[in-house]
Amino acid sequence: MIIDADAHVVETEHTWDYLDASEKQFRPQLFQSADNPNAQYWFLDGKPIGFRAPTLTEQELIALSKQTGRDLKTAPEARELRDVELRLRHMDKLGIDVQVLFNTLWIARVADKAEAEIALCASWNRWMADVWKRGNNRLRWSCVVPAMTLSEALQQMRFAKGNGAIAVSLRPFEDDKHLADPYFYPIYEEATRLNMAIAIHISNGSPRLLDQFKPRYDKMGGFAQFRIPTVITCLSLMMSDLPRLFPQLRWAFVEASAQWVPWVVKEATRRSGTAGFPDNPLKRFRIYVTTETNDDFEFVLKYAGEDNLVIGTDYGHTDASSEVDAIDIFRANPAVADSIKKKILEDNPRALYGI
Numbered sequence: 001m002i003i004d005a006d007a008h009v010v011e012t013e014h015t016w017d018y019l020d021a022s023e024k025q026f027r028p029q030l031f032q033s034a035d036n037p038n039a040q041y042w043f044l045d046g047k048p049i050g051f052r053a054p055t056l057t058e059q060e061l062i063a064l065s066k067q068t069g070r071d072l073k074t075a076p077e078a079r080e081l082r083d084v085e086l087r088l089r090h091m092d093k094l095g096i097d098v099q100v101l102f103n104t105l106w107i108a109r110v111a112d113k114a115e116a117e118i119a120l121c122a123s124w125n126r127w128m129a130d131v132w133k134r135g136n137n138r139l140r141w142s143c144v145v146p147a148m149t150l151s152e153a154l155q156q157m158r159f160a161k162g163n164g165a166i167a168v169s170l171r172p173f174e175d176d177k178h179l180a181d182p183y184f185y186p187i188y189e190e191a192t193r194l195n196m197a198i199a200i201h202i203s204n205g206s207p208r209l210l211d212q213f214k215p216r217y218d219k220m221g222g223f224a225q226f227r228i229p230t231v232i233t234c235l236s237l238m239m240s241d242l243p244r245l246f247p248q249l250r251w252a253f254v255e256a257s258a259q260w261v262p263w264v265v266k267e268a269t270r271r272s273g274t275a276g277f278p279d280n281p282l283k284r285f286r287i288y289v290t291t292e293t294n295d296d297f298e299f300v301l302k303y304a305g306e307d308n309l310v311i312g313t314d315y316g317h318t319d320a321s322s323e324v325d326a327i328d329i330f331r332a333n334p335a336v337a338d339s340i341k342k343k344i345l346e347d348n349p350r351a352l353y354g355i
Contacts, residue, residue: 006312079316132164
């Protein structure tokens, strides 16, 4: 079983058809930029919310693929899951048995009001539950939760678990709170009970940090806004009491590559001292990291070990992490032994996501 550990769905107007009748005031509206036809934005209460991937034409995707040297081509009906069968057929072509779906919108803050966050999370989770039922159990997913209202977050986790979800998506920062904050302990307790992983996909729920790290003088994109918080959170996890308090909980750090793992492992080891700190903290603390095809596998494996790396395509997006044929490229890599490839493509994601 070949598992794509990081694939996406791009939200559409249909996503919000799952809102309850009493929640229609929270329905986001999609607007297109007058200056750039590829740029679209979700608005709620007159304010832009979340993140919307660029809407490139087939010709533009082909041109961008040539420019980057990475295959970025996906059909809009497939990446938006308007046609589930088309998505499954494309997976067959790519040699992928199961994709783990992550949201696009929640990469940035979605709502200022708790009741709006509850409604939007519930609609998205119901949408994914419907997709899973039509996907022959091949489209598993990571649910979104209203972090401002923990009691509702737990309820939505239970619904998601019963409808194909295998992980809980959390952002490194939620406003002024970091994921090591005891505030999130009830989510960790419930995820342990439900046998769901905690997935920290590159994202940032702090508007202040997003603005502070917004690239103003360079072209580094979302590196500081989204990737760096993910790396910080992994180090924080290793240095915190979380592995001791939740020893059965599995953690995924998604879409930041794995090239930073040696740096973080060495930092954690040096800061903790040699006494008692594990030789392989990723394995000991049940931490899994998505790798990319251009990672230095010999170097990364030395610090990550063979049992805690997975790989994803970032299907549906066109950023620096995206590579639709990443699975095929990785399978053809002569520098990685076949036994390790099997672990990264099947054994490790099975263990991470409980598949």
